[in-house]
Amino acid sequence: MAVVFWVCAVGAVAAGIAVFRVDSMARATFALLASFVFAGVAVLLVELTYLGVLVILMMVMEMVVMVVFMVMYMMNPAGLMPMTMVHNQKGSLGIAAGVFAVLAAGVYLIDWPDGGPPRPDDPTMQLGEGLMGPKMLAMITLGLALFATIVVTVVLATHRGRYDRYGDALDRATPDDPVRGGLGR
Amino acid sequence: MVEQTPWWGALVLPAVLVAFAAAAVALDRGLDPARIGFGAAVAAPGRAVAGLLVQQRRRTLAADGLLWRGAGVVLVVAAVLASMVTPLGRWVVSDLSVGVVWFNAMEIMAWAAVWLAGWGPNSAFALVGGYRFVAQGLAYELPHMFVLTTAALGAGSLRIGDIVAAQQGLWFAVWMPVAFVVYLVSVLGMAFARPFDHPAGADLAGGALAELSGVDRLVLSAGRWVLLVSGAAMAVPLFLGGGAGPLLPDWLWSLVKTAVVLGALVWAGHRLPTVRMERYAEIAWMVLVPATLLQALIVSLVVL
Incomplete structure (x- = not known):
């Protein structure tokens, strides 16, 4: 271990x-x-x-x-060419050192419970009940927000929108795509 | 119902997987239109291994050797680890409480492995093949995850042993037919086996495998076939009742069912034309994702 x-x-x-x-x-x-x-x-x-x-x-x-x-x-x-992954070197060093110090201090300063309640038999079940029980509303909101972010990102990033595919009046029966998909459209 | 083997079970598992993989290669060659005959087909896997072992390694300019050679190792190790939770009759190497998630986590290593195999050699054809597999992965993975979830829902547990036990009365393949079929399709997709072999397609001179030669090619090809075997073997406990069956002992039933599923997959690969990933992506997102979600909904309602 x-x-x-x-x-x-x-x-x-x-x-x-x-x-x-x-x-x-x-x-x-x-x-x-x-x-x-x-x-x-x-x-x-x-x-x-x-x-x-x-x-x-x-x-x-x-x-x-x-x-x-x-x-x-x-x-x-x-x-193939020299490059660096490091940006804002001093600032990020300071932040990293600060976060590490806070977390390390927390390990020693917090009065961790010992003994206490016994472990649950099935942590997976506990997690599921925790997420889907009392925290259900928060998780649903979170899920919707994440999903909306994904959809918005794709809409902003995509090269061709529905007007390119279905025409200015959206009246084309089959979309005009550069590559045909698998459904014969 | 399902019990863990002693430590040596972990040594037997790779041997069983390799035996199945060799049989699958032999069947694959035997079904070849060239009609090479039974003897030649049986000898094909051994000949291929021997040939690759003595073949000289091909080198390419400015290759990323670590990532390139690492790809095959990752694929073959992940393919074996995926089967760690698959029971053979009553015995299983490790009956994890989250076996389904473990299986999924291991087979998804193929994404990384095939992309790396494509990236490593610094070759355009290989790179295109690697990217094709990522696109294919984005198509097959979501329906595949929903299908695994559906089987777990039917048993109310992520433990493979519980899923087998839940099929005492009725196999999941019978009352979750959509999930079963989509599972088999995505197994072919994840192992980029025919008809989903476009990432390693002949139109790319071998795609992700284009520059691989010698022992590197052997390791990656072995990983690919073992992954197909692992996927076919997992179909048995998930959908075909595990080792349940009349007369024969349960371990033999597991082997027979795995062989039938594997044979059907290899045979289907020979009957169907290669599916390009842009076609499969649309089918997956427009048809398979809704279909598998509906299947999951129906199963949840029945279980409730």
Whole structure:
């Protein structure tokens, strides 16, 4: 247990540092993914199986989608020219040191409960009831807000809107698409 | 109902998966229009492995070797780990409480692996193949997740053992037919097997596999076939009642059902033309996502 924890802790930090040391967007993104996976395994160690596996699942998906955007938008995608991932160096160093100090102080200053109520048998069930029971309204609002953000982003980013597809009066029977989809439209 | 094997179960699992993968390759070659004959088909996987082992490694200019060679390793390890929660009859390597989520998390590693295999060699054809797979992934993954959710809903548990136990009376394939069919389709998609082999298509000189040679190609191809086997094997506990069946012992039923599902998938790959991902994306989002959501709704209502 302790060995796995230390491997994950050191691995997560080392992979996190690697994100800013490598000079290729693909390597930076997958170093970040490695860091997240180490963090996910650390969550597994405290027997929050569902959350740990979910962290790994979501992060793999997210990083693969992110690498597409990183390569698209960032300079020097393939690492053929020198580049740096570090911006606003002094400011970010200050913020990072400050956050670390606050969190580390919290570890030692907070009077953590010991003993207390026993662990629930099934943390996954507890999580589900927590999210879908008393916090239902907050989660529904959150879900709607996230979904609206996705739709708005796609609408703003898309090259062709419905007027391009269905004509200025939206009266075309079949959309005019450069590539036909699978439904024969 | 389902019990964990001792530690050596984890050593038996890769051997079983590789045996199934070899059988699938043999069937694939045997179904080839070239009609190579039974003996040649059975020998095909061994010949392919031996050939790749002695083949010289191809090098490309300014390749990212770490990411490129890492891709195959990630794919093959994830494909084996995905089967860690799949029971063979009564035995399972690890009966995780969140087995369905674990399976999903492992097979999604294919996204990263295939993109890396395409990116690594610094080759245009390979890169296009890698991007094609990401696009294909965005198409198959949502229906696939809804289908896994539906099976878990039917049992009221994310544990594979509970899902098998919930099918004592009626297989999920019978009363969740849409989920079952969509699951099989997305298994072909995730293993970029025919007819979803456009990411490694002949029109791209092999796509994501274009520059791979020798042992690197062997590792990635093995990962691809083992992933297909893992997906086919998981269909048995999720939809076909696990090891349940008359007369034969349950482990044999698991093997028989897996072989039938795998054979059907390989056979379907030979009967259907390659599906381009822009076509599949529209079908997935316009037809499969609503269909699987409706299936999930119906199952939830029945379970309630």
